[in-house]
Amino acid sequence: MxxxxxxxxxxxxxxxxxxxxxxxxxxxxxxxxxxxxxxxLSFRLAHAHARDAVYSRLDINLLLEELHAFMLPVVQLHSSVAGRHEYLQRPDKGRKLDTGSIEILQAQPAAFRQKDVVIIVADGLSATAMNLHTAPLLNHLLPLLKTAGLSIAPVCLVEQGRVAIGDEIGELIQAKATLMLIGERPGLSAADSMGAYITFQPRTGNTDEVRNCISNIRQDGLQYIPAAGKICYLLQEALRLRLSGVELKDNYKDPSLLTG
Structure with missing residues (x-):
């Protein structure tokens, strides 16, 4: 024994x-x-959380309530995907708006066009992340953008969206830059990770090297305050230098890490 x-x-x-x-x-x-x-058992639980995140849905009512609290207009959009299974099987359709969404953006008044940045909130591969982190991040980010003097287009709330759908949105409303906030592919230690993608001069057909990515935004990863600071810095630099992606270097220094 x-x-x-x-x-x-x-x-x-x-x-x-x-x-x-x-x-x-x-x-x-x-x-x-x-x-x-x-x-x-912990591994199996993490795997279950990851699967749940992939099939999770945006809490539209919650997000609309939270976004309206920031006193910004919100536009609801949808990709050309019919459902979640098609979203997973046809990434190309998640990168394009459906006809109704295109018409909504084309009908936006001149006052909403040609802004410095359009903020896009999309489910991506973890709507769970967006339901949890969108409002807390924007609560820190929007004051920084206002202080920096950046003009902001209506927030675009997109269902069944991929990162590149931001190019079409930005192009249609003639934004100088896009900030795509999207749920990242779940891992086995993080099913609620948000990513932020910055693209200067958004155009349909852009490829990934023209984007800057800030990854792993969540409580146990890159927390809201340093994430907001980094996003604001990169947006300002993108607009100042008129470029983004591999040519835009991330020289942001988190003030909380500086000493002396």
């Missing part, structure tokens, strides 16, 4: 102390030659 008990004892990994600094799946330990049952 004592031998059996000894073989089933969980042996800690030498890196266990590092688990205090990351949510990544490290230093799992072992039971004999196997992973401990606790870690196996």
């Amino acid at each position: 004592s031998n059996i008990q000894h073989r089933n004892t969980v042996q800690e990994d030498p890196w266990s102390a590092l688990k205090a600094y990351t949510t990544a799946r490290i230093a799992l330990g072992r039971t004999g030659t196997a992973i401990p049952l606790k870690e196996v």
